Amino acid sequence: MSIRDVLRENRVLMRLYSMLRDSIGHANDRYYGIRTESVDSFRFRDVCTDATRYEAIPxxxxxxxxxxxxxxxxxxxxxxxxxxxxxxxxxxxxxxxxxxxxxxxxxxxxxxxxxxxxxxxxxxxxxxxxxxxxxxxxxxxxxxxxxxxxxxxxxxxxxxxxxxxxxxxxxxxxxxxxxxxxxxxxxxxxxxxxxxxxxxxxxxxxxxxxxxxxxxxxx
Ligand SMILES: C[S@@+](CC[C@H](N)C(=O)[O-])C[C@H]1O[C@@H](n2cnc3c(N)ncnc32)[C@H](O)[C@@H]1O
Missing domain, CATH: 3.40.50.150 (Vaccinia Virus protein VP39)
Structure with a gap:
């Protein structure tokens, strides 16, 4: 069983895993003096019907x-x-x-x-x-x-x-x-x-x- 499978089956571990990834993103943001974390829903489907929502690259x-x-x-x-x-x-x-x-x-x-x-x-x-x-x-x-x-x-x-x-x-x-x-x-x-x-x-x-x-x- 992979780490991913274990996480998928355990919601608490999955939450901790997401928090770890987010905090790494926040720490990097602070280091560079910018704010790029968080996921946003997409609001412009009338202009671009196949657009994806915002999420930052690691x-x-x-x-x-x-x-x-x-x-x-x-x-x-x-x-x-x-x-x-x-x-x-x-x-x-x-x-x-x-x-x-x-x-x-x-x-x-x-x-x-x-x-x-x-x-x-x-x-x-x-x-x-x-x-x-x-x-x-x-x-x-x-x-x-x-x-x-x-x-x-x-x-x-x-x-x-x-x-x-x-x-x-x-x-x-x-x-x-x-x-x-x-x-x-x-x-x-x-x-x-x-x-x-x-x-x-x-x-x-x-x-x-x-x-x-x-x-x-x-x-
Ligand atoms: C997955 S995010 C990637 C964000 C960024 N490139 C990064 O790697 O951190 C995709 C972005 O594409 C934007 N997007 C979607 N359709 C677009 C379009 N037709 N023209 C310009 N931007 C668009 C979304 O608003 C969103 O911010």
Whole structure:
């Protein structure tokens, strides 16, 4: 029986486990001077019918992603569905050109802006766009991150827009897709090589992250 099975059968242990994970998130937030914890229900289904609710990516996994993509001085990072801006904050601590967040919920976008202002150790500028990701201009980006923000319809529209920018301005890009529920869409719409990694870190269960790139060093 796995730890997960034990937790599933014992509500008290499950509660303690969730509290441990939350407190690790809060401790990291305090360290960076931002507030990104908690899960929110989604309020904008009339604008984006297949959107998911807000939940922040675990800090340890973000650090792994930074290690894999190795952002450099020419990179512009996009978090598509940035929520309260945890990933924006982590990438803005790297020596990149800019960290751009796209968020459809104005309340979450406002929190992301506040976090950008209070973030300790920021190196790169942060821009937060309160927009529907299906209508955003992606032409400046080189690293695009998504934590399962929406279903296949919006995902296809977003990836189509990113692909179009490559025709107008050919460049190296990397797409990072965490909790990749619609890998088939990623493969079909981008036509790039995709690597799916399973990352492990106690006390979290293994997490899947897909990396798609036309940069041979990152593919
Ligand atoms: C699972 S959360 C990820 C938050 C953040 N990227 C992180 O990793 O911490 C998904 C976010 O996508 C946003 N979202 C959903 N549909 C969107 C859309 N069409 N355009 C922009 N943001 C969207 C939600 O409001 C939510 O904040």
């Amino acid at each position: 800090y340890w996994l973000l650090r792994r992603i930074v290690q894999v993509v190795k952002p450099g001085s020419e990179d512009v990072f996009f978090d598509i569905g940035c929520g309260k801006g945890r990933a924006l904050a982590m990438f803005a601590q790297c020596p990149i050109k800019k960290s751009v967040g796209v968020e459809i919920d104005p309340a979450l976008a406002q929190v992301a802006e506040r976090n950008a202002a209070s973030l300790k150790g920021r190196i790169a500028p942060i821009e937060v766009r309160t927009e529907n990701a299906a209508e955003t201009d992606y032409s400046l980006g080189t690293i695009y991150f998504m934590f399962n923000p929406f279903g296949p319809t919006t995902l296809a529209a977003v990836l189509g827009r990113i692909r179009e920018t490559l025709v107008k301005r050919p460049r190296k890009i990397t797409v990072v897709y965490y909790n990749p529920l619609h890998l088939d869409v990623l493969r079909k719409e981008l036509g790039l090589s995709v690597e799916v990694r399973t990352e492990k870190h106690f006390p979290w269960r293994p997490q899947k992250v897909a990396f798609a790139s036309n940069d041979l060093q990152k593919a």
